[in-house]
Amino acid sequence: MHNGLFRLLGTGPRAAARQAGVLLGLAGLLALLGTASDPGHADRLVLVAICDFALAAVALLPWWSRARPNAPAWLALPSFAVLGLSTWSFGGSASGTGPFLVLIYVWAALHFPRWILLAYAVPATLAYLAPLVLTDQPPLVLSSALVLMPVAITVALLIEAQARHLRHERERLARVEQWRSAMMSTLAHDVRTPLATVRVVLEELAAEADPPVAQLVDAALRQTARITGLAEGLLDAQRIDRDGRLQLDLREYPARTLVKETLTHVRSTDAPVTVDVDDAQTLHVDRQRFEQILVNLLTNAMRYGAPPVEVRVTRGDGHDRLEVRDHGPGIPDHLRERLFQQFAVGGPQGIGLGLWIVRQLAEAHGGQASAEARDPGVAMVVTFPSSGSPREHRDT
Structure with missing residues (x-):
C-alpha cells in the first residue's frame, strides 16, 4: 500500500505520467457513472469513458521513466480534447469540464515550467469553448471562459512558482x-x-x-x-x-563489568558516578555499541545535568533497561520529545549527534531510547531485548 503510494508521488516524468493516469481514470469512471443520470447520451458518455481509460493506460505505461522530463506534458492535449467531447456529450453542460480543466492545470503546474502552462491556454480555451459553440449555448455561457481560463492559469502559475521554490530548496x-x-x-x-x-x-x-x-x-x-x-x-x-542499519556482534555480558569498564573512558571527577547494577544481571548487546551508548549518556549527563550521576541496569518483562540519571534542572517537556533527533540539542558544547546516535544504536539492538522526567533531573533510558527475547531490527 505505502510502496504503491510512494511510486505514485514524487517528481520526474514517470510520477507525472502516473498522476495523469489517475486523473484520467477518475474522469473515465465519472463518465460511466454519468450514463445513469443521462441515459439519452449514454453512447456518447461511454465513448468519453473509453477515451479517458485509453489515455490513462498510455499514462501508466512504464516507458515514461525513460522519457524526457517534460514529455508527459503532451498528455494534456488529448485530455483537453476529451474534456471538449465530454461537454458535447452532455449537450453543452460544462459543469464537469471546468473543474477537470483546472485539475489538469494544477497537475501540470506541479511538474512542468511556466511556459508550458501558458502554451496550454489556446488548446484549453478551444476545448472549453468549441463544444459550447457547437451546441448553440447563449453568450452568457460562452463568456464563462473569460472567468475560468484566467483563474485556471493564475492558480497554475502560483502553484508552479511554489513548486519551483520547493525544488530549489530541496536541491540546496x-x-x-x-x-x-x-x-x-x-x-x-x-x-x-x-x-x-x-x-x-x-x-x-x-x-x-x-x-x-x-x-x-x-x-x-x-x-x-x-x-x-x-x-x-x-x-x-x-x-x-x-x-539505515548497523551490523551488531550480539553476545551475553555481565552488566556490572560492562558498566565499570565503560566508566574508565569517562572523566568523572566533577560529577561522581554511582553504579546500581546487580552482580547477576547480564546484557545481550554489542559490547562496543553498548559502551558507545553509555559514554554518550554519561557525557550528556555531566555536561548538561548536575551531580550525582547514577547508572542503573534492571530487567523487566522481556527487556533490560539501562538508566542514566542526573540531578540537574531537568528538560522541558517540549524538548524532551525531540531530544533524540539529529542535531536537536546542538550548541557551544556539542553538535547534537550524541543522543541521536544513542537512539540509532538502541533501535539497531531492537530497543528504544527515551528521556523520563525526575524530581530533580532527568533519566535517559535505553532498553534492550533480553537474551532469548524476539528482536526487531528496524531501519533507522
Whole structure:
C-alpha cells in the first residue's frame, strides 16, 4: 500500500505520467457513472469513458521513466480534447469540464515550467469553448471562459512558482547534506590517522615508564581511545544516514563489568558516578555499541545535568533497561520529545549527534531510547531485548 503510494508521488516524468493516469481514470469512471443520470447520451458518455481509460493506460505505461522530463506534458492535449467531447456529450453542460480543466492545470503546474502552462491556454480555451459553440449555448455561457481560463492559469502559475521554490530548496538541502557528510567523513578519517600514531607512541612509553608516569600515560591512552571512539561515532552517523542499519556482534555480558569498564573512558571527577547494577544481571548487546551508548549518556549527563550521576541496569518483562540519571534542572517537556533527533540539542558544547546516535544504536539492538522526567533531573533510558527475547531490527 505505502510502496504503491510512494511510486505514485514524487517528481520526474514517470510520477507525472502516473498522476495523469489517475486523473484520467477518475474522469473515465465519472463518465460511466454519468450514463445513469443521462441515459439519452449514454453512447456518447461511454465513448468519453473509453477515451479517458485509453489515455490513462498510455499514462501508466512504464516507458515514461525513460522519457524526457517534460514529455508527459503532451498528455494534456488529448485530455483537453476529451474534456471538449465530454461537454458535447452532455449537450453543452460544462459543469464537469471546468473543474477537470483546472485539475489538469494544477497537475501540470506541479511538474512542468511556466511556459508550458501558458502554451496550454489556446488548446484549453478551444476545448472549453468549441463544444459550447457547437451546441448553440447563449453568450452568457460562452463568456464563462473569460472567468475560468484566467483563474485556471493564475492558480497554475502560483502553484508552479511554489513548486519551483520547493525544488530549489530541496536541491540546496541536498548539497548541504552532501557537504556535511563529506565533512564528517573527512574529519573522522583525519582524526583517526594521527591518533593511531599517538597511541603507538604512548604504548611504548607505558612499557618503559615508572609507575607514576605510567599512570599518566595510561590516562592518556584512555582518552586517545575515547577520541578514536568519537571519530568512529561520526563515521557511524554517516553510515546510519547512508545505509539505515548497523551490523551488531550480539553476545551475553555481565552488566556490572560492562558498566565499570565503560566508566574508565569517562572523566568523572566533577560529577561522581554511582553504579546500581546487580552482580547477576547480564546484557545481550554489542559490547562496543553498548559502551558507545553509555559514554554518550554519561557525557550528556555531566555536561548538561548536575551531580550525582547514577547508572542503573534492571530487567523487566522481556527487556533490560539501562538508566542514566542526573540531578540537574531537568528538560522541558517540549524538548524532551525531540531530544533524540539529529542535531536537536546542538550548541557551544556539542553538535547534537550524541543522543541521536544513542537512539540509532538502541533501535539497531531492537530497543528504544527515551528521556523520563525526575524530581530533580532527568533519566535517559535505553532498553534492550533480553537474551532469548524476539528482536526487531528496524531501519533507522
